[in-house]
Amino acid sequence: MTMINDSAELTKLKQLSARIGADPALVQAAGGNTSIKQDGILWVKASGTWLMHAEAQDIMVPVELVPLLEAFDRDHPDVENCLSFVVEAKNPSALRPSIETTLHALIPHRVVVHVHCIETIALAVRQDAETVLKPLLSGIDWAFFPYQKPGVQLSKAIAEGITPATEVLVLGNHGLVVAAGTVEQAEKLLEETCSRLRRPARSMSQPDVEALDSAIAGTAYRIASESELHGTAFDPVNCGFAAGGSLYPDHVIFLGRGSVCAEPGEDVEAVCRRVRANGAADPVSILFPGAGAVMHQTASPGAIAMARCLADVTARIPAEATLSYLTPAQEDELINWDAEKYRQMLNATNTAATS
Numbered sequence: 624m625t626m627i628n629d630s631a632e633l634t635k636l637k638q639l640s641a642r643i644g645a646d647p648a649l650v651q652a653a654g655g656n657t658s659i660k661q662d663g664i665l666w667v668k669a670s671g672t673w674l675m676h677a678e679a680q681d682i683m684v685p686v687e688l689v690p691l692l693e694a695f696d697r698d699h700p701d702v703e704n705c706l707s708f709v710v711e712a713k714n715p716s717a718l719r720p721s722i723e724t725t726l727h728a729l730i731p732h733r734v735v736v737h738v739h740c741i742e743t744i745a746l747a748v749r750q751d752a753e754t755v756l757k758p759l760l761s762g763i764d765w766a767f768f769p770y771q772k773p774g775v776q777l778s779k780a781i782a783e784g785i786t787p788a789t790e791v792l793v794l795g796n797h798g799l800v801v802a803a804g805t806v807e808q809a810e811k812l813l814e815e816t817c818s819r820l821r822r823p824a825r826s827m828s829q830p831d832v833e834a835l836d837s838a839i840a841g842t843a844y845r846i847a848s849e850s851e852l853h854g855t856a857f858d859p860v861n862c863g864f865a866a867g868g869s870l871y872p873d874h875v876i877f878l879g880r881g882s883v884c885a886e887p888g889e890d891v892e893a894v895c896r897r898v899r900a901n902g903a904a905d906p907v908s909i910l911f912p913g914a915g916a917v918m919h920q921t922a923s924p925g926a927i928a929m930a931r932c933l934a935d936v937t938a939r940i941p942a943e944a945t946l947s948y949l950t951p952a953q954e955d956e957l958i959n960w961d962a963e964k965y966r967q968m969l970n971a972t973n974t975a976a977t978s
Contacts, residue, residue, distance in 0.1 A: 652673065655739055659733060687708045747796060839890075
């Protein structure tokens with residue numbers, strides 16, 4: 624039997640976490656999480672932290688694995704945030720475990736990597752996702768799970784749907800999970816899976832700066848300086864998909880419900896009046912079809928990252944696809960969830976997030 628150096632493997636996991644966290648095709652903002660099991664401890668990414676900072680900052684939380692799994696089996700309320708299972712002596716930064724800690728704990732493999740891969744999401748939001756995925760993942764032991772609220776609810780569905788051999792999980796309207804015995808194996812499996820799911824993206828044009836300047840004049844909005852953010856607005860197919868509603872949880876958390884698209888002849892003030900009339904706050908982002916996107920000046924790094932994610936995802940969905948959107952009730956349970964409010968708070972105050 625090959626002996627594995629636990630300390631070296633944890634270092635490798637941090638290195639992998641930083642690499643994937645810096646790739647917007649795999650992880651956006653504080654999304655995604657990684658873990659490793661060693662000596663009865665589950666080391667899992669802390670809630671609200673950015674994977675790209677895994678080498679530079681302390682973002683891994685030690686959780687007692689067996690007590691957590693026993694509590695999960697008993698449906699104990701403490702598994703909702705997993706705080707009572709944290710090894711405090713090894714957690715000097717007093718970090719909270721990831722929302723997905725129970726998911727990482729119940730998967731039997733030693734290393735688990737969860738990403739919000741844009742290639743995966745572009746397939747996982749389709750109503751026929753499982754059918755489309757089947758030939759693409761042939762030869763891999765994989766499973767598909769329709770959307771469930773992240774955290775314990777999703778973990779319960781996974782506990783009932785995996786076997787000890789399951790190594791790839793596609794989460795409807797959410798993302799991708801790969802599991803393996805070592806960090807190196809997990810990275811190879813992640814690369815292979817994402818490669819199999821890769822699809823061409825519709826091309827993007829340059830924003831109509833003159834039209835956007837006119838639309839935002841005298842307001843608290845700015846033209847999105849990141850060119851990739853404009854892709855949703857340029858293509859009518861992309862824009863149509865975005866206008867249909869919320870496609871995945873982190874969009875709701877960082878950008879709000881669905882996407883706000885300007886109607887013909889509207890400027891920012893007109894859009895905001897219309898939105899306020901429906902009882903909502905001024906949108907973080909506004910899409911001007913055919914012209915580009917504008918962002919509120921207070922938009923957080925997480926919101927900016929998710930605006931790009933929306934462009935990347937919608938550009939990879941075939942025009943003829945029929946999509947599944949989060950329901951208003953599913954949006955509500957995310958918006959009103961204390962765990963997600965905590966992530967939003969960290970995202971708003973973490974100036975290091977942009978570094």
